[in-house]
Amino acid sequence: MSTAPDYPSARLHIAGEWRDAAGHKTAPVMNPATEEVIGTVPLATTADLDDALDAAEQGFRTWRSTPVTRRSEILHRAADLIAERAADIGRGMTLEQGKPLKEAVGEATRTADTLRWHIEDARRAYGRTIPAAPGTLLSVRREPIGPVAAFVPWNFPVGGPNRKISSALAAGCSMIIKGSEETPATAAALVACYTDAGLPAGVLNLVFGEPADVSARLIASPVTRLVAFTGSVPVGKLLAAKAGEVMKPSLMELGGHAPVIVCADADPARAARSAARAKFFNAGQVCTSPSRFLVHESRYEDFTAAFVKATEALVVGDGLDAATTMGPLANERRLAAAERLTADAVRRGATVRTGGLRADRAGYFFAPTVLTDVAADAQVMSEEPFAPLAPIVPFSDLDSALAVANSLPFGLAAYGFTDSAATAEKLSAELEAGILSINHCGGSVHEAPSGGVKDSGYGREGGPEALDSYLVTKRVSHLLAG
Numbered sequence: 001m002s003t004a005p006d007y008p009s010a011r012l013h014i015a016g017e018w019r020d021a022a023g024h025k026t027a028p029v030m031n032p033a034t035e036e037v038i039g040t041v042p043l044a045t046t047a048d049l050d051d052a053l054d055a056a057e058q059g060f061r062t063w064r065s066t067p068v069t070r071r072s073e074i075l076h077r078a079a080d081l082i083a084e085r086a087a088d089i090g091r092g093m094t095l096e097q098g099k100p101l102k103e104a105v106g107e108a109t110r111t112a113d114t115l116r117w118h119i120e121d122a123r124r125a126y127g128r129t130i131p132a133a134p135g136t137l138l139s140v141r142r143e144p145i146g147p148v149a150a151f152v153p154w155n156f157p158v159g160g161p162n163r164k165i166s167s168a169l170a171a172g173c174s175m176i177i178k179g180s181e182e183t184p185a186t187a188a189a190l191v192a193c194y195t196d197a198g199l200p201a202g203v204l205n206l207v208f209g210e211p212a213d214v215s216a217r218l219i220a221s222p223v224t225r226l227v228a229f230t231g232s233v234p235v236g237k238l239l240a241a242k243a244g245e246v247m248k249p250s251l252m253e254l255g256g257h258a259p260v261i262v263c264a265d266a267d268p269a270r271a272a273r274s275a276a277r278a279k280f281f282n283a284g285q286v287c288t289s290p291s292r293f294l295v296h297e298s299r300y301e302d303f304t305a306a307f308v309k310a311t312e313a314l315v316v317g318d319g320l321d322a323a324t325t326m327g328p329l330a331n332e333r334r335l336a337a338a339e340r341l342t343a344d345a346v347r348r349g350a351t352v353r354t355g356g357l358r359a360d361r362a363g364y365f366f367a368p369t370v371l372t373d374v375a376a377d378a379q380v381m382s383e384e385p386f387a388p389l390a391p392i393v394p395f396s397d398l399d400s401a402l403a404v405a406n407s408l409p410f411g412l413a414a415y416g417f418t419d420s421a422a423t424a425e426k427l428s429a430e431l432e433a434g435i436l437s438i439n440h441c442g443g444s445v446h447e448a449p450s451g452g453v454k455d456s457g458y459g460r461e462g463g464p465e466a467l468d469s470y471l472v473t474k475r476v477s478h479l480l481a482g
Contacts, residue, residue, distance in 0.1 A: 007038045008092050010184035012048060012208065013191050015055035016201025021209075022047045027181055032098040032328040033318040033363045039096075041184040044209035046217060052176045052205040053223045056147040059174035059202025064144050066200070068123060068172075075119045075169060078197035082162075083112040085193060093157050093186045094319040098327040098364070099282050101319050107159045111190070114159070114446040115166040118466065122170035125467055137478040142471045144172030145249075146225030149218035151178045151211075151239065153231045154330055155285045157186035163444075163461045164228050164251075165194070165204065171470035173226070176205045178214050182331060211235075219243055226251065226469060230287075233410070233455050251469040252457035253450070255287050256412025257384045259405035260441075261427060262303055263398065264296040266417035271299075271439075272306035275415070276390070278441030280314055280326050280368050284388040285334065288413035288450075290441055291385055293392040294401045300394040304372060307390065308353050311368045316359065328364040329387060338366045338387035341380040345391065348375040355388070382408060398423070406432045411453035415441050434460075 010029075011018045021042035029039040044052075063071070082089070090105030097104070125142050132138035150164040161177055168175045179187030191206045207214060219227055219242045227243040227250040229236055236254040243250040262271045279290050295303045319327040329335050335358060342356050355369030366388060374381060374391040381391060395401040405414060414433035418424050424438050434452045435444075444450045449460035459469050 006091065007095050008088075008185045008189060009039065010041050010188040010208070012042055012044055013188070013195065013204070013206040014048065014052045015205070016195065021045055029096055029182065029184060030331070031095055032330050033320075035362050035364070039185065041181045041208050043181075044207045044214065046213075049207060049209070049214060049217045052207055053147070053218070053221050055202035055205050056174045056176050057202075057223045059200060059205075060144070060147050062200045063169070063174055063203045064172045071169075071172070072119050072123065074198045075115060075166075078194045078199070079112045079115040079119070081193040081197055082115065082190070083109060085189065086112070089158055089186060089189045091320075092189060093183065094327070096183045096185055097154060097157050097330055099319050100324045100327050101322070103282065104319065107156060111158050111162045114162060117446040118166040118170040121464055122172075122467060125171065125471060132477070135480050137480060139476045139478070141474045141476060143474055145470055145472050146173060147223050148173050148175045148226045148228055148470065149178075149224045150175055150228040151215060151231065152180060152187075154180035154182040155282060155287075157183035158190050160230055161187055161190055163466075164230075165190070167461065167466045168228075168470050169194075169199075169203065171467050173470050174203045174205075176207060176218060176224075178207050178209070178211070178218070181208050184208055215239055215242065219248065220246060224248065228469065229253070231255075236457060249469065251459035251461075253287070253459070253461060254412070254452060254455065254457035255384045255386075256410045256433075256452060256456050257292060257382070257408050258288055258290050258413040258415060258433070259292045259294055259431070260290045260415040261398070261401050261405060261417070261431075262293070262295040262299055263416070263418040263420070263423055264298050265419045265423065266296075266299060267419070268295070268299040268303035269306040271417040272303045273310050274417075274441050276307050276310035278415075278443075279390050280311070280388050283326055283329055283366075285330060285386050288435060288443065289386075290413075290415050291389070291391075292381060292405070293390060294395050294404060295392060296401075297394040297396050300392070304353065304370070304392055307392065308370050311354050311370050311390070314368050316365055316367065318363070326368060326388065329366055330364070332364060334387055335364045335366055338369075338385065338389060341383065341385055341387070341389060342369060342371070345371050345374055345378040345380050348378045350374045350378060350391070384410070398426070402427075402430050406430075409455040412451075412456035413437075
């Protein structure tokens with residue numbers, strides 16, 4: 001029972017119906033700004049998961065045979081509903097995840113635009129006819145892969161699930177999505193927009209549960225044709241291995257540890273302001289968050305001073321407070337990680353220029369933190385912090401900075417600041433990352449692909465490439481009657 005006013009309930013959605021878990025087992029949902037229980041989330045049983053698989057199998061048959069014009073009408077209506085309900089979706093998101101309300105509402109609004117883009121892009125998933133021998137018609141068809149099992153984290157409670165839902169449904173697939181047990185009401189609100197838009201039963205199913213149990217059941221099932229996951233590298237490797245055991249393709253958007261290289265010819269104050277905005281967005285809980293700052297020694301002090309100034313201007317508090325510009329961390333795990341990484345860096349000689357401590361108040365608040373004099377072997381230089389920590393180190397030679405930037409097994413995002421076109425090209429060519437921003441810290445956009453290299457995963461979300469994982473390519477050779 002919710003103890004927070006206006007906190008929406010979360011239930012499973014299977015075969016077009018909202019329902020409680022068969023075993024009536026639940027887990028508490030916490031408000032990270034108060035550490036209070038605000039609701040519960042149902043935990044699916046094996047029977048619930050099997051029902052969802054049956055529903056997705058039938059839903060795929062229905063959806064793939066639905067004319068594309070009708071699919072488009074339903075999905076556009078869903079996008080309209082997401083936009084109309086953005087304020088309510090955002091409020092629920094802030095209550096259970098903690099981010100400032102303005103960020104939450106903005107996330108919901110962008111989600112509607114993402115869906116609209118993928119709807120129209122899917123209408124252009126063309127096949128082709130190939131010149132062949134006389135009497136033979138040779139063609140290539142692109143068809144939906146089938147039911148998808150998707151797993152999403154808590155950091156973008158509506159945007160994260162919808163990147164997968166929008167591509168899969170636009171391509172003609174059905175889906176079972178396991179939402180985060182920490183942000184269940186937001187996932188349920190998103191799914192409700194699709195169902196209220198007229199989506200046929202079984203096309204989109206929502207479950208929550210014990211992660212290992214849910215993933216094992218859904219991945220092993222012959223119904224599932226694709227595994228899509230966003231989350232940590234260790235869990236991604238585990239799920240990819242499970243998918244590989246049963247020869248199923250997977251889409252993996254995994255963690256990173258994004259370097260920022262500020263070159264000798266860059267404007268240090270402008271670079272610092274841009275980097276600080278991106279660093280502390282969502283309290284640093286973003287897989288593409290800039291998290292290692294490599295600054296040319298001639299710009300180091302000016303950059304650091306401007307970065308500290310921007311950091312100290314942040315207002316940390318409850319996301320429902322209009323004055324708040326950075327909310328709490330999402331859970332106790334992230335708070336403990338921030339404390340551990342900061343303490344380790346200080347033990348190895350780092351200086352805390354600002355922040356560095358847990359706030360003396362209820363909630364999972366950690367002060368936005370800037371560290372200098374950070375040793376190369378400090379854990380924060382090799383472990384993704386996923387927290388509001390910014391280690392800043394100087395470099396004297398760009399090649400050495402690139403070597404440091406590329407030294408980790410991650411390759412999701414990277415950033416560079418320079419006023420030289422030649423240096424910008426060098427950064428673009430040599431930084432090992434799937435997403436690169438020059439002279440700004442750009443986030444994901446629906447019209448262009450996002451994804452990683454190395455341990456940061458494979459496959460792409462966004463752009464025309466987003467449909468690739470959800471479509472199969474079929475060659476058809478037709479010998480005509482002679």
